[in-house]
Amino acid sequence: MITFFKFSPNGENLLSWTSETFDLDLSFSLDALTPKPPLFDWEIDPDITDHITYNEREITKLRSCMAQGNCRRNQEKVVLAFAHTWPQAIIDGWRGGEGVWAMSMFRAMRELGYTVLIGMNGWGQFVGQTRLFALEETLAHYRMFPDQVKVIIKSAWIDDCIKNPACIKSDINLTGIPRWKREFAMNFFPDEHTRFGLDYKWIIHADRHFKGQEETEKLQYIGYSFEEECKKRPFVPHKQRPMASWILAKQATLFHLSTVETAFNKSYFELASQEPGLEDMSFRGAYQVNGEYMKNWIHDSPVQALNGVVNLGKIGPEEFGDEVANARMMIGVGNPALSPSPYLALCSGTPFLNPIKSWDLEHPDDRSKWVSQHNYLKWLDPPYVYNVPAHDYEGFVSAIKSAIHSPPTKRYIDPPMTLDGVRKRVERLVETDWRAIAKEYMEERIAEGATYTWTL
Structure with a gap:
């Protein structure tokens, strides 16, 4: 009930009042007004040089807060990320595609307060003088906190624990790891071939093939974000940028593969710089000339440096980001597929030339x-993405000219790829009742005649 008062014009005298009753749905408003929980510091101690030291400190913190009853929000929920890309990204600073993805997930988990322990996924790997056996390492960490561990992330092709009766939980191994915790396969590409027995939702991946796929796919998209990294640099208006385009290739071998995999002939760059309107264009890149890289795939040897391309050699992520932020365009050459770099380019307001390697000739x-x-x-259009058929020299030149004459005027961040978007999907990964989903899936398969040697 709401009461309405009517005052005199000067506000001194109450003239009348009425009371009305309304059915109000305040759920949306109240939810919008609810403050979000604060995020926690996610970066690791600067003196940590290996994942063993990192894990020891996190375990000490967790045991201490559990004993004293003062754990922060989500601290008692543990994620075991035992895939080699995690130590490589977090400890060694590796920023390949999988490294970018692992770092984004790690950051999101830590910001949400989860305890994240990391490790390897291969047999007999050394850290300093310590030889680590990933199966034993995973089991040991799980058995420290069997009730607290929510999910265990592994590399897509690793199934050693799943196949080992001494590792997986069963009627004869009650202290083993339940499959519904152990089977989260980290596969960068949205492919289904890494499924080992549970439903496809146990395959987590970094990127998508189709627009809007995030909510309808069989698999589970987690993704990554360049939002903070690109915003560290101011957006550079294209008129203030040098007349330069960046070639997306870390190896000269990518120009010596079959005509299916190498989208543009290596002569295109030198030829394009002689086209009217492109005489001042400089093509730049940072690649290695290594004839051993993808040796069995090389069709055109010897592997040589590219004419017409300034090669900076091996550069770090900061210099790479600066180059991309000041380029007129990033040019793809066919590989690597689903590289994170074009997203960094778009977030910097730098358009991407996306080679189309095959298409339906009738459509x-x-x-x-x-x-x-x-x-x-491929679902985006200019001024951000120019889709050009492979070996189409005229289309190649036209795209570069269009990018120069009609450049983006602001950044583009794919909506699902914000920091907040990654946090929401990571939270869904950790908080979902996977045991209940596995139970339902298992019962359906048993009804169809399947048998299981493992238990929930």
């Missing part, structure tokens, strides 16, 4: 049939 405009270097970005 060449049907994007669902395109296979492009970056299969998700």
Whole structure:
């Protein structure tokens, strides 16, 4: 009930009042007004040089807060990330595609307050003088906190624990790891071939093939974010940028593969710089000339440096980010597929030339049939993404000219790839009742005649 008062114009005298009753749905408003829980510091201690030391400190913190009853929000929920990309990214600073993805997940988990322990996924790997056996390492850490461990992330192709009766929980091994915790396969690409027995939702992946796939796919998209990294640099208006385009290739071998995999002939760059309107264009890159890289795939040898491309050699992520933020365009050459780098370019306001490697000859405009270097970005259009058929020199030149004459005026961040978006999907991963989902899936398979040697 709400009461309405009517005052005199000067506000001194109450003239009348009425009371009304309304049915109000305040759920949306109240939810919008509810403050979000604060995020926690996610970075590790600067003196840590190996994942063993990192884990020891996190375990000490967790045991201490559990004993004293003062754990922070989510601290008693443990994620075991035992895939080699995690120590490589977090400890060694590796920023390949999988490293970018692991770092984004790690950050999101730590910001949400979860305890994250990391490790290897291969047999007999050394850290300093310590030889680690991943199966024993995973089991040992799980058995420290069997009730607290929510999910265990492994590399996609690793199934040693799943196949080992001494590791997986069963009627004869009650202290083993339940499969519904152990089977989260980290596969960068959204492919289904890494499924080992549970439903496809146990395959987590970094990127997508189709727009809007996040909510309808069989698998589980987690993704990553460049939001903070690109925003560290101011957006550079294109008129203030040098006349330079960045070539997306870390190896010269990528220009010596088959015509299916190498989208543009290595002569294109030198030829393009002689085209009207592109005489001042400089093509730049940072690649290695290594004839051993993808040796069995080379069709055109010897592997040589590219004419017409300034090669900076091996550079670090900071210099790479600066180059991309000041380029007029990033040019894909066919590989690597689903590379994170074009997202960094778009977030910097730098358009991406996306090679289309194959298409339906009868329906060449049907994007669902395109296979492009970056299969998700094929759904975007200029001024951010220029989709160009492989070996189309005129289209190649036209895209570069268009990027110069009609450049982006602001950044583009794919909506699911914000920091907050990654946090929400990581939270869903950790908080979902996977045991209940596995139980339902298991019962359906048993009804169809399947048998299981493991238990929930």
